[in-house]
Structure formats: structure tokens, C-alpha cells
Amino acid sequence: MVMLQQPAWLLMCVPVLVMCWFWRTSSRVETAIRAILLCLLLFVLAGPRFERDARAGSLIVVADRSTSMPTEVQSRLEETLQILEEDRPHDARLGLVSFGTTAMTEGFSESGPPVIAGVLNPNGSNLEGGLQRALSLIPPDQGGRVLVISDGRWTGRDPQKAAADAAARGIAIDFRELSRGERDPVAVVSVDAPREVAPGEGFVISAWVRADVAQKVVVTLMRDGLVMARGDHSLRSGANRLAFRDLASEPGTHGYVLLIEGDGPDGIPENNRAEFILGVRGPKPVLHLGSSDDSMLPETLRRGNLALVHRDAGQMSWNLTELSRYSAVVLENVPASDIGERGLEILAAWVRESGGGLLVSGGENSFGPGGYYRSPLDPLLPVSMELRREHRKESLCIVIALDRSGSMGAAVSGHHTKMDLANLASAEVLHLLSSLDEYGHIVVDSEAHVVINRRPATQKAAMRGRILSVESAGGGIFVYEALSHAARMILSSQASSRHIILFADAADAEQPGEYRRLLAQLGKADITVSVVGLGNDQDVDAPLLSEIAQLGGGRVYFTQNPKALPRIFAQETFVVARSAFIKEPTSGKFTPGMTVLGPREWSAAPRLNGYNLTYARDEANLAWLTADDHRAPLLATWHAGTGRVAAFTGEAAGTFSGDLLDWSDYGHFWATVTRWCAGAGTRLPDNSVFTQELDRGVLRMRLHLDPLRDRDPFDVQPTVSLLRTQADRTPSSEELRLVWESPDVLQAELTLEGRETVLPTLHFGQDLHWQMAPVRLPYSPEAAPSDGTRGRVTLERLASFGAGRERLNLGGYWRDVPLVRKYVDLRPWFCLAALLLILGLVAERRTGLLAGRLQRSRLVRTVPTSPSMEESSPSSRTSGDQTVEAGKATPVRRKTDDDAGQRESGGLGAALSQARDQADKRIGK
Known part of the structure; x- marks a missing residue:
């Protein structure tokens, strides 16, 4: 069955045929071909197609x-x-x-x-x-x-x-x-607890537990890792309700865990453990991280009426539940290695996406020497930490001996291998060096291979290309081969400081040879050696690597995360360069930027005994500058994403604090800076209420507005930014726009994944935001009973x-x-037919073949028989324009175009004359 998609085009056939009738050519054949061609084109526009099953x-x-x-x-x-x-x-x-x-x-x-x-x-x-x-x-x-x-x-x-x-x-x-059909003898079906309570408020936690048969179980309830209740419970077959009472403590968030332990085997043990988070309203405390309690800064902040919690950085569990308890984090001279790569990633995401505050205080374990260069926190700081040539006083020579054994070919991050990341770390060292410095590069498996012989760090692009082209090979790393070749390369250098960085697998460092004698010789030549070990300090070869660093007068770093290698190599370069920390008495002065932190008149700036040499970023607010030739920032602040970040490059309380500790405004200064970082709190404006509800893994967030409001408490549609973390993933973020659910309620939805924690932050425009309590599922929805x-x-x-x-x-x-x-589309076939007609029309115009045949056919049918010819003698015949009879020729008069009578008679001569005329017209005569 043939169908037309646009049959209206066929109505144009009538005017087309009429046009062809009045616009006739000298040949009827051409006129007919043109008419058929135009009708075919109209049929193509009508969209013919053949329909069939x-x-x-x-x-x-x-x-x-x-x-x-x-x-x-x-x-x-x-x-x-x-x-x-x-x-x-x-x-x-x-x-x-x-x-x-x-x-x-x-x-x-x-x-x-x-x-x-x-x-x-x-x-x-x-x-x-x-x-x-x-x-x-x-x-x-x-x-x-x-x-x-x-x-x-x-x-x-x-x-x-x-x-x-x-x-x-x-x-x-x-x-x-x-x-699945596996036996699930006991499972936590649901946990009912308030999402948010006031400080000191009592509340009830209700848990529904299902048992397939009557049994005894051990029930444990923990808050923030501490056991609150533990005891035996008898469960009946079916649903059982367990109730617990608790009293809200200080403002912030608290993580709860409910654990059910049965006697027999359990096919789905994941649903025996349920987790949930509870928020306590009120101003959140500030978290102070330091290596010990010796610093006077925590007590100073407490005397400034700031709620403060002190923790050792190495004992911190870095997750969103933990961070969401605080309004700001103060890092006082804490090395990046104490926080770890995972902690740095989560801390940076919390500040940037959720509006957390961050204050970084200097010292020899902070900023560049502390390993923050190229760390996840680096882009958030209002100061940069590169080594600039104009501030270098001594030249430096660094030779890197790099493990390229077979284990370095393992993939660790996307398309990167361990070797790729080690190459990037080496290239980072080269990037930090100036033209005054020298660089050498060796890779080692069972023998040493020179990639870059020691040379000035000038043609960095070509040198970087050679570094990044190194690939892993077989075998293990021969430690003595690496050290001895690096020593021969660096001994002839005339640089003020000479240093070797040995990188090795902490579980595969072989053939140390006479390393003690070699390191003693290097020590006499004032050449130091540091070691970066891929692994941890419990690996089989970790003691050897630690001893090499100790005998070499350098440092040892262990990391199980290859992505941390560029940061560690850069940190070691800062330490060796000795120009990142200025150990000289330095005076400074305040700038009008101090008024951003608070409306207060400050006394003269105190003198410091040292500071970290950094450089202000373009959009940073400079509040305190050194008065020396560097004009370097001592205090700089800015907004990083939705969070506030301050960097104090001096030492808050220590050897290099100088007159800062005796300064009359010491307490006011630190309280002002910390309060600015912490922000204004989390109370929503105009009696607004933000609620969160979990249902089958879907988080429904609703903003309830006051029904009696005169106007909406925002100028632009509010949004919710969501910071999402899981134990084995890099933190990610996304933003959802709240949409109107009713005249007084805006809502947004998010599907949670497995064991992830989500921290929502409500945004009213560019500068107003409120961090809400984090949310997580009790366990993966796939484990639900x-x-x-x-x-x-x-x-x-x-x-x-x-x-x-x-x-x-x-x-x-x-x-x-x-x-x-x-549907079989017929348009291509009609287009092909139209193309053939066009070719036929061109051929007909050039040859007149069809028109000539048509004329001859008509003449044959219309020429009559002459009576004189019928009566003529049989011996007579015609030839051309003469009649020959009995040897006597009689001329016959030629018919001319003016002889209308003969044309009308339809004689053969008239037909030939007409054909001749048409031929003359075609050739232009």
C-alpha cells in the first residue's frame, strides 16, 4: 500500500499542467517531458512511501x-x-x-x-x-x-x-x-530518631528489628565511637521494637551505630549494623589541630569566648560526620603528612562546598616545608608557595634515583600507573628549581640507567619530556646501584646544597650492598640523602629505607597512596632549598585589610623571629605584611568557594613567634581571625525551617517558609549544594535547585548510594549559606530485609x-x-526517474530524435496517392525532382515555402521542407 506523507503537494499538479500547456516548446515531446518531470518532483515533495508488515x-x-x-x-x-x-x-x-x-x-x-x-x-x-x-x-x-x-x-x-x-x-x-534466597535470621528494619534536637534536649531512638525465629541477641548502641548501651535481648519471631533514651550534648553532629549480634550464621550480615546521624542545634565549636597540647593558642581562644575542641591531627578520623560538628578548623604548624591525602581531600571539599572555615598557621612544619604545596589544600590558601629565583640565596643540586621495577607498572588512578605518578613527582621537583640549580635523573631496576645527566635546570620542557617518558621494567630496585650512581653524578657539582632523593618500593628494595660506607662518604662531602618509600613503615624493607635516610642526614616518607608522590617530592625540595622559611627577626605592619576581619583599632604590629615565605594571590585580602625586602604576607584572607580561609605565615606560639606572645592584642587578634573564619552560624532567616527525609534511598529536602511572611526571604531561587563522600572515593559535589512544591514549601530530591554520607548546604544567593546536618543511609539499600x-x-x-x-x-x-x-521510502526512486527524464530532455534537445520519428510517423500516415502516378506508364519513374519517361527528362518545379497550397496538400515535398526549416532553426541559420 502506497501512502503519501504530504498529499497537499499534488494539488499543484493542475497549475503545473496548465503552465506547461501555455508554455509549449517547438517540440511536443519536450513539452511532455517537462510536464512529467514537474509532476514527478511534486510527487517527491508529497513523500510517497510503501507500507508493509x-x-x-x-x-x-x-x-x-x-x-x-x-x-x-x-x-x-x-x-x-x-x-x-x-x-x-x-x-x-x-x-x-x-x-x-x-x-x-x-x-x-x-x-x-x-x-x-x-x-x-x-x-x-x-x-x-x-x-x-x-x-x-x-x-x-x-x-x-x-x-x-x-x-x-x-x-x-x-x-x-x-x-x-x-x-x-x-x-x-x-x-x-x-x-537471592539467603537466610537472614536477624535484621534491623528501620531506625527512627529525630534529625535535629536542641542542646540538652532528651530524645528517644526507636529501632525495629526483625527475627525469623525467636532468639537471643546482643544489642550495642554507640555514639561517636563510644558505647552508650550494651546488653542481651530476647527477640520473638517477627518484628521487635527496641527503644533507647539519650540526651543531646554540645552543638554539632553526632554519629550513632546500632549493632545486633546473633549466634548463628547470617547470610546478609550488612543489615545487622545500622548507622544514623543526629544534629544538635546551636553555634558549633572550632576544631584546633596541633601536634601537642603545649601551644597556648587553644587556651587563648577559649578565653576569647570561643567554643573550642583540641585534637591531635594524627588521631583525627577524616569524614563529613566528624567535620560537620565544627564551624572552622585551625591547623597550627601541622605537617600535611599528619592529615594524609584522604584527609586533605575531605577538608578541602568541606571548606569549598559546605562553607567550613579554615585557619592555617605557619612554622617549619607548615606551608611549603610542611608539604602543602600541590596538596588539595593548596588552591584554597590565599597565598602561593612556589620558590622564586629572586629570593634564592644558595644554589641547589638535586639528583633523583627512581625505582622503575615491574611493580611500578600497576595501575592506580584512572589511566595512570605508579610509574606515571613517580614521573610527575620528579617533574614537580624540576619545576621548583631555578636556572641557578642543577638536576639529575636516574632510574633503577637491576641496574642504573641515566635519564638526565646532571645539568643546569634551564631547558625544562625538554627535560620534563624525558622524565615523563620513563616506563616501568622488570626486576626489583638494587639500592646500592641507585645510591652509587647518584653519588658519582652529584659529587662533581659545585652547588651550595647537594641532595639525593631515593624512591623505592618499601616491600621490594634489594641489594643494599655497602650502603653504610657509601652514606658515610657522602656525609663527609656534605651530600644529604632522603628516601620516599611506596608503602608503609611496616613493610619488609621499611627499616632499611629508614636507616638510609637517617645515615644520609635526610628524611624518610612512607605513603601507600601514589597520588601523594608529587606533594611529597615538592615538600622535600622546599626543605632542602632552605629559602621557604625565613629565620630572621622581621617587623611588619597592618594594612586597611584588617578592617575586613572586624571593626577594631590595632596597636603596632609585633616583631617576629621567622615566617614562611609565600606570595599573595591576586584576589587575596592582605591584612599584615612584612617590612623587609620581600614585602611578603603575614596574614592573608579570602573566600574559597563558600568557605572562608585565613593564612598566618608566622608561628602562632613557638620558637619563631618573637614578640607576638607578649603582644597586648594577642588574644583579640586570634579570636577575631578565628571568628571571621567560623562565619555567622546556621540559623535560617525569617522563621524558615529546612527538613530532610529518607525514603527507599531517596533524600527529600524541603525548605518550609513562614506562611505569614510579607515576602520571600531570598531574591533568587535557593539552591542546595551536596558534598558526597564514601570511604573509597574522592569527595564529589553537585548542586540542586529547590523548586516550589506548594506556596510555602520548596523541595529537591537526591538518590543516595550505598554507604555514602551527604552534607547539604543551603544557599540563598551568593553570600548567604547554611550548612545542614549530614545524612546517610543506615546501610546499603541492597541489604534491606x-x-x-x-x-x-x-x-x-x-x-x-x-x-x-x-x-x-x-x-x-x-x-x-x-x-x-x-515503510519503504519511494522518494529516492522518483528522484532517480526525474534525473533520467532530465538526461532524456537534454538528449532530445541536442538530437531531436523522438521529435523526428514522430514527424515521419505522422507523414507516413497522412501522405495521399497521386492519380497521375497511378495512370502513368510502368516505364516511367521518379528520381529526385525530375520525372524520367522514355529517355526524355522533363524538369519539375521545386516547391517553395511560399507555396502555401502545396504545404496544405500534405505532399512529401512540403514535409521535407518543414523538416529542413526546423533543422535550420536548431543550428541557428
């Missing part, structure tokens, strides 16, 4: 690959796809969509069944997302079916909306149920929206897939 439609398999599925789900899924592929009709489409926390398209069958190759986060069951993606793969004007392979347990958005969308399109949803029927009920309900049903047998499944109405 040509092939089966689309079948999309939606596969659940979450943690709650049985372990053999992949093999079962591959078997199902193989059966469907074997029965697939020609040109039918078999597709695969997998879902966990998110949904993804695996592909369509071509030469075989779709391949299960995608990597998904299995800590969720986004069934709704899987169905929506499957529907998007079925063309809107075609039919199809969806086969769901799942246990029916879903998280996130309700899949019923997707089922309704499928029913509206006539697409049926079938299902095959697969469930099941009564054995909920999943099946869900699958049956989804199938009931259309004509779907359970598919236990896949034989003949394709017969139920709707046929696709296939």
Missing part, C-alpha cells in the same frame, strides 16, 4: 545487576540472551539495559547476543531508570516489549510511572523473578499496567512481540 519489533531486556541479586545472575542472564538471540527473527532488535545505582545501555544484538560488559555501581536498584532507558530505545512509532529480570526490589524513584508510560505506548512489560513477597508484588504490578506477564518459558517469545509497520 515487514519484521518483528524490539525486545529490550532490563537486567538487575545490584548486590541484592543472586551470585549466578550473570550466567542466568547470558543464558536468557542466548535463547532470545537464537529465536530472533530477521531484522528484529534485541537490546540489553543493565541497572544498579544507575542504568546503562549495554547494546543491541548484531552477530550475537548483547554483551554484558558495562561497569555499574551495585549499591542500588534503579529499576525506574532501567525501564525509562528501555522505553527510549524503542522508536515512538514502533511496537515492542520489555523483559525485566530482577528480584523486584527497587531503590530511588517509584518504577510505576515508567510502567504507566509504557502502557500508554502499548508496550507490555514482562518479568522473570530471580531472588525482605519478606519474600514484596519484590514479586512489585513485578506483578508493573506487568499489570499493560499486557505483560511472567515469562518462565522463553520459547516462542518473539511471536508476542508486535510487528513493526515498515
Whole structure:
């Protein structure tokens, strides 16, 4: 059946034919060809197509690959796809969509069944997302079916909306149920506790625990890692309610853990432990981190009416629950290694995304010498820490001996290997050096290989290219080979400071040889050696590396995170250069930038005995500058994201504090700077209330406005920035815009993943923000206890929206897939016919072949027989324009164009004359 998509174009055929009638050419053939050609073009514009039932439609398999599925789900899924592929009709489409926390398209069958190759986060069951993606793969004007392979347990958005969308399109949803079926004798079903309470307020924590049989269990409740309650409980079969009372302590947030321990084996132990977070309203304290309690700064801040908590940096557990208890963090001369790479990442994200405050105080263990250069905190500081040539007083020679054994080829971060990160760390050292300095580079496996022979650090681009081109090789690192070759390279240098950095695997450092004798010789030549070990101080070769650093007069660094190598190598360069910390008495002066911190008149600035040499960033507020030639910042502040950051490059309380400790405004100064970093608190304006609710892994956040308000307490639509962290991931952030749910309520939703913690921050425009209490799921939704029927009920309900049903047998499944109405587009064929007509028209104009044949055909049919010819003698004949009879020629008069009578008679001569005239016109005579 032929159909037209735009039949209105055919109405133009009538005016086209009329136009061709009045616009006739000298040849009727040409006129006819033009008319047919124009009609063909109109037919092309009308969109002709041929409709037929040509092939089966689309079948999309939606596969659940979450943690709650049985372990053999992949093999079962591959078997199902193989059966469907074997029965697939020609040109039918078999597709695969997998879902966990998110949904993804695996592909369509071509030469075989779709391949299960995608990597998904299995800590969720986004069934709704899987169905929506499957529907998007079925063309809107075609039919199809969806086969769901799942246990029916879903998280996130309700899949019923997707089922309704499928029913509206006539697409049926079938299902095959697969469930784990493991024994779950005891499980925490839910924990009910307030999200936020006032200080000193009493509250009740209710937990619902399900047991499959009556049994005795041990119940433990912990707050912030401390046991609050522990005892035996007898559970009856079914649901059991456990209640606990607690009293809110200081403002901030507190993490609770409920643990149920049974006697027998448990197939799903994840749901025996539930975690939740409770917020306590009020001004949050400031966290002071230092290496010991000897500093007078914590007590000074307390006397300034600041709530303060002191912790040792090495004992801090870096997570959002911990950080959200405080309004600001003060780092007093704390090396970056005490915080760790993970802690630096979370601290930087908390300041930038959630509005936390940060105050960094200087000393020999802070800023550049403390390892903060190229750390996650570096971009947040209002001062930069590079080594500038104009401030260097001594030249430096550094030779790096780098492990390139086989273990360095392991991938650690994205497409990077350990070798790649070690190369980047070496390039960072080269970047910090000036043209006055020298650099050498050796890589070592079972023998040493010179990459860059010692030379001035001038042609850095070429040198960096050679450094980054190093690849790992086999074998282990021969320590003596590395040290001896580095020593030979550096001994002839005339630099003021000469230093060797040895990088080795702490579990694979071999053949130390006579390293003690070699290090003694280097010591006599004033050459120092430091060691960076990939691993920890408990590895088998860690004692050897530590001894090498001790005998070499340098330092030893251990890290299990290769991403920290560039920071550690840079830190060692700062220490060796000795120009990053100025150990000279220095006076300074305040600038008008001090008024940003508070409206107070300050006395003359005290004299310091030393400070970290840094440089102010472009947008930083400079409040205190040195009076020496460097004009370096002593106090600089700025906003980093939504947080406030201050950097004091002097030492707050220590050897290099100088007159600062005896300064009359010492307490006011530190209280003012710390208060500025901490911000104004978390109270929402105009009686607004922000609530958070968890349901099936979905966090619903609502901003409730005062119904009696005169106007909205914001000028632009509020947003919520979300800082998300998990134990094994780099912190990430995203922003959601609150939308109106009702005239007095704005809301936003977020699907949580597994064991992650989410810290929301409410934003009213650019400068107003409030940090809320963090939220986390009790445990991964995939571990939620099941009564054995909920999943099946869900699958049956989804199938009931259309004509779907359970598919236990896949034989003949394709017969139920709707046929696709296939349309064959005829426009290309009509265009081809039009092209042939155009070519024919050109040929006819040049040759006149069809017109000539048509004329001759007409003449043959119309020329009459002459009576004189019939009566003539048989011996007479005609030849050309003469009549020959009995040897006597009689001339015959030629017919001319003026002889109208003869033309009308239709004689042969008239026809020939007319043909001759047309030929003359064509050749232009």
C-alpha cells in the first residue's frame, strides 16, 4: 500500500499542467517531458512511501545487576540472551539495559547476543531508570516489549510511572523473578530518631528489628565511637521494637551505630549494623589541630569566648560526620603528612562546598616545608608557595634515583600507573628549581640507567619530556646501584646544597650492598640523602629505607597512596632549598585589610623571629605584611568557594613567634581571625525551617517558609549544594535547585548510594549559606530485609499496567512481540526517474530524435496517392525532382515555402521542407 506523507503537494499538479500547456516548446515531446518531470518532483515533495508488515519489533531486556541479586545472575542472564538471540527473527532488535545505582545501555544484538560488559555501581536498584532507558530505545512509532529480570526490589524513584508510560505506548512489560534466597535470621528494619534536637534536649531512638525465629541477641548502641548501651535481648519471631533514651550534648553532629549480634550464621550480615546521624542545634565549636597540647593558642581562644575542641591531627578520623560538628578548623604548624591525602581531600571539599572555615598557621612544619604545596589544600590558601629565583640565596643540586621495577607498572588512578605518578613527582621537583640549580635523573631496576645527566635546570620542557617518558621494567630496585650512581653524578657539582632523593618500593628494595660506607662518604662531602618509600613503615624493607635516610642526614616518607608522590617530592625540595622559611627577626605592619576581619583599632604590629615565605594571590585580602625586602604576607584572607580561609605565615606560639606572645592584642587578634573564619552560624532567616527525609534511598529536602511572611526571604531561587563522600572515593559535589512544591514549601530530591554520607548546604544567593546536618543511609539499600513477597508484588504490578506477564518459558517469545509497520521510502526512486527524464530532455534537445520519428510517423500516415502516378506508364519513374519517361527528362518545379497550397496538400515535398526549416532553426541559420 502506497501512502503519501504530504498529499497537499499534488494539488499543484493542475497549475503545473496548465503552465506547461501555455508554455509549449517547438517540440511536443519536450513539452511532455517537462510536464512529467514537474509532476514527478511534486510527487517527491508529497513523500510517497510503501507500507508493509515487514519484521518483528524490539525486545529490550532490563537486567538487575545490584548486590541484592543472586551470585549466578550473570550466567542466568547470558543464558536468557542466548535463547532470545537464537529465536530472533530477521531484522528484529534485541537490546540489553543493565541497572544498579544507575542504568546503562549495554547494546543491541548484531552477530550475537548483547554483551554484558558495562561497569555499574551495585549499591542500588534503579529499576525506574532501567525501564525509562528501555522505553527510549524503542522508536515512538514502533511496537515492542520489555523483559525485566530482577528480584523486584527497587531503590530511588517509584518504577510505576515508567510502567504507566509504557502502557500508554502499548508496550507490555514482562518479568522473570530471580531472588537471592539467603537466610537472614536477624535484621534491623528501620531506625527512627529525630534529625535535629536542641542542646540538652532528651530524645528517644526507636529501632525495629526483625527475627525469623525467636532468639537471643546482643544489642550495642554507640555514639561517636563510644558505647552508650550494651546488653542481651530476647527477640520473638517477627518484628521487635527496641527503644533507647539519650540526651543531646554540645552543638554539632553526632554519629550513632546500632549493632545486633546473633549466634548463628547470617547470610546478609550488612543489615545487622545500622548507622544514623543526629544534629544538635546551636553555634558549633572550632576544631584546633596541633601536634601537642603545649601551644597556648587553644587556651587563648577559649578565653576569647570561643567554643573550642583540641585534637591531635594524627588521631583525627577524616569524614563529613566528624567535620560537620565544627564551624572552622585551625591547623597550627601541622605537617600535611599528619592529615594524609584522604584527609586533605575531605577538608578541602568541606571548606569549598559546605562553607567550613579554615585557619592555617605557619612554622617549619607548615606551608611549603610542611608539604602543602600541590596538596588539595593548596588552591584554597590565599597565598602561593612556589620558590622564586629572586629570593634564592644558595644554589641547589638535586639528583633523583627512581625505582622503575615491574611493580611500578600497576595501575592506580584512572589511566595512570605508579610509574606515571613517580614521573610527575620528579617533574614537580624540576619545576621548583631555578636556572641557578642543577638536576639529575636516574632510574633503577637491576641496574642504573641515566635519564638526565646532571645539568643546569634551564631547558625544562625538554627535560620534563624525558622524565615523563620513563616506563616501568622488570626486576626489583638494587639500592646500592641507585645510591652509587647518584653519588658519582652529584659529587662533581659545585652547588651550595647537594641532595639525593631515593624512591623505592618499601616491600621490594634489594641489594643494599655497602650502603653504610657509601652514606658515610657522602656525609663527609656534605651530600644529604632522603628516601620516599611506596608503602608503609611496616613493610619488609621499611627499616632499611629508614636507616638510609637517617645515615644520609635526610628524611624518610612512607605513603601507600601514589597520588601523594608529587606533594611529597615538592615538600622535600622546599626543605632542602632552605629559602621557604625565613629565620630572621622581621617587623611588619597592618594594612586597611584588617578592617575586613572586624571593626577594631590595632596597636603596632609585633616583631617576629621567622615566617614562611609565600606570595599573595591576586584576589587575596592582605591584612599584615612584612617590612623587609620581600614585602611578603603575614596574614592573608579570602573566600574559597563558600568557605572562608585565613593564612598566618608566622608561628602562632613557638620558637619563631618573637614578640607576638607578649603582644597586648594577642588574644583579640586570634579570636577575631578565628571568628571571621567560623562565619555567622546556621540559623535560617525569617522563621524558615529546612527538613530532610529518607525514603527507599531517596533524600527529600524541603525548605518550609513562614506562611505569614510579607515576602520571600531570598531574591533568587535557593539552591542546595551536596558534598558526597564514601570511604573509597574522592569527595564529589553537585548542586540542586529547590523548586516550589506548594506556596510555602520548596523541595529537591537526591538518590543516595550505598554507604555514602551527604552534607547539604543551603544557599540563598551568593553570600548567604547554611550548612545542614549530614545524612546517610543506615546501610546499603541492597541489604534491606525482605519478606519474600514484596519484590514479586512489585513485578506483578508493573506487568499489570499493560499486557505483560511472567515469562518462565522463553520459547516462542518473539511471536508476542508486535510487528513493526515498515515503510519503504519511494522518494529516492522518483528522484532517480526525474534525473533520467532530465538526461532524456537534454538528449532530445541536442538530437531531436523522438521529435523526428514522430514527424515521419505522422507523414507516413497522412501522405495521399497521386492519380497521375497511378495512370502513368510502368516505364516511367521518379528520381529526385525530375520525372524520367522514355529517355526524355522533363524538369519539375521545386516547391517553395511560399507555396502555401502545396504545404496544405500534405505532399512529401512540403514535409521535407518543414523538416529542413526546423533543422535550420536548431543550428541557428
